[in-house]
Amino acid sequence: MLKADLRTKYKALRKQLTFDEIMNDSLIIANHCIDLPIWDKTYFHLFLPIEKQKEINTEFILQILAGRDKEIVISKSNFEDLSMTHYLLTDNTTIKVNSYGIPEPVDGIEVPINKIEVIFVPLLAYDKKGNRVGYGKGFYDKFLSKCKTESIKIGLSYFDPEDVIDDIQDNDIKLDYCITPFGVIKF
Numbered sequence: 001m002l003k004a005d006l007r008t009k010y011k012a013l014r015k016q017l018t019f020d021e022i023m024n025d026s027l028i029i030a031n032h033c034i035d036l037p038i039w040d041k042t043y044f045h046l047f048l049p050i051e052k053q054k055e056i057n058t059e060f061i062l063q064i065l066a067g068r069d070k071e072i073v074i075s076k077s078n079f080e081d082l083s084m085t086h087y088l089l090t091d092n093t094t095i096k097v098n099s100y101g102i103p104e105p106v107d108g109i110e111v112p113i114n115k116i117e118v119i120f121v122p123l124l125a126y127d128k129k130g131n132r133v134g135y136g137k138g139f140y141d142k143f144l145s146k147c148k149t150e151s152i153k154i155g156l157s158y159f160d161p162e163d164v165i166d167d168i169q170d171n172d173i174k175l176d177y178c179i180t181p182f183g184v185i186k187f
Ligand SMILES: Nc1nc2c(c(=O)[nH]1)N(C=O)[C@@H](CNc1ccc(C(=O)N[C@@H](CCC(=O)O)C(=O)O)cc1)CN2
Pocket: 047, 048, 049, 050, 055, 077, 084, 099, 100, 101, 102, 122, 123, 134, 135, 136, 137, 138, 139, 140
């Protein structure tokens, strides 16, 4: 299927999810993280969920990371140049929801991209090769292209993969893993 059709399909599927399903799936997904070979790493990038889009609630993953004394990195998005700036999440971080519904740090200690070792990636759909589709502005394509090649990219999804995304381009960066409520997929 084409990216545009996948966006429509998966937005519709997400719309049907109840609050309880979102919470249950998010908790199961967080528990699957424990099985991944990432726990020797220090710098973990996490997205904070857009509630109105019914994204996976990453609060449970956040708790696991904090419990293991990891450095947690979150981003602020610039919709003018489609770039992201990365900040360390600390006890003093003030989070504000922006006009797109994304919870973001107001300011803080900036983290250079080359420090980030593990990235939890939001997505609408993905395929069996680890290609992904987001909201279509290319924020994560750009961000992931600047990350160290050895960084571990982990998608989170409520759903199984599609067979194939037909319009993949050269600048699409593949995931290393995807976690769903059904288990961990390695690409
Ligand atoms: N939690 C989270 N943070 C993230 C992303 C994400 O997917 N999830 N992004 C991943 O790249 C970037 C933000 N990407 C976005 C791109 C477009 C829209 C947007 O256009 N929203 C419209 C309606 C979207 C729609 O339904 O298609 C709106 O809010 O009106 C929002 C976020 C960076 N931060």
